[in-house]
């Protein structure tokens with residue numbers, strides 16, 4: 001019940017101001033956001049890597065309102081790539097981007113986002129790594145998939161995300177699996193209407209399994225983005241049945257969530273990538289994490305009240 005309310009609040013400027021200014025917020029945000037600057041996140045990347053984990057880095061931000069912000073987003077990623085070069089981790093440290101932060105929803109947004117993300121993908125390739133395009137709300141996806149296809153002409157390693165809750169996704173999965181893409185499958189984190197998306201958790205889980213099967217049996221590189229223990233073990237079994245070796249798929253989880261499970265999978269020899277978000281524009285990302293688990297909201301409210 002609470003999830004959709006929090007997701008609606010994640011798009012409200014009034015709530016953004018309230019949450020950002022509330023005492024105690026910082027402490028809760030720190031569980032999910034790995035710092036505000038590149039200097040904060042680099043030691044975390046080093047530490048995760050020393051523990052056998054891989055990372056995908058997200059400079060938080062979305063739904064910008066001015067072209068200048070889209071250039072700033074591009075530059076923030078270029079700065080990050082400069083620092084990753086020093087670490088020399090290659091594809092063990094890749095990046096995730098939200099095209100809405102690169103200008104996708106502004107005038108001529110499709111072209112603007114493509115022209116901003118291309119130099120990031122180029123710079124990533126120069127240091128031996130890659131970029132994955134996150135999936136945002138359903139209205140943005142045709143543009144995201146078109147940009148993904150365009151980038152893959154020169155950079156075939158560019159990845160994208162598909163969301164199990166959307167009716168369209170099995171078809172997207174078949175297309176992407178046939179053309180050998182890197183694809184992250186997730187349940188889906190946005191508030192979507194019943195006309196385009198499943199609303200029932202059990203139905204979403206079933207769709208997730210069907211889509212994992214398509215990806216595992218296909219030609220691409222599946223990235224299983226979930227903390228759900230059932231889906232993780234079904235993923236392992238589907239990979240085994242499809243004859244995939246341990247380096248032919250990977251698991252992904254978010255920074256700060258089920259850390260022990262992340263360590264366990266890595267210790268078992270799985271590729272385990274931690275989606276590590278950092279930056280100052282954390283509001284939308286943070287609210288989606290609250291919406292996913294009511295206990296997070298309780299913890300947040302308690303920390304405000306006790307400050």
Ligand code: FDA
Pocket residue numbers: 133134135136161163186187188189190225226227228229252253254257258274275288289290292293296
């Ligand atoms: P589910 O929500 O059922 O959670 C399973 C268990 O995991 C819970 O019982 C709990 O123990 C733990 N858990 C899950 N979320 C938690 C939280 N916030 N706090 C504490 N514990 C939590 N979505 C999207 O729309 N576009 C995208 O591009 C991405 N990208 C992305 C990358 C990666 C690496 C991950 C793991 C997830 C995403 N997501 C996403 C988010 C995704 O759609 C989904 O909302 C979350 O992963 C939660 O779903 P689970 O599969 O973890 O299952």
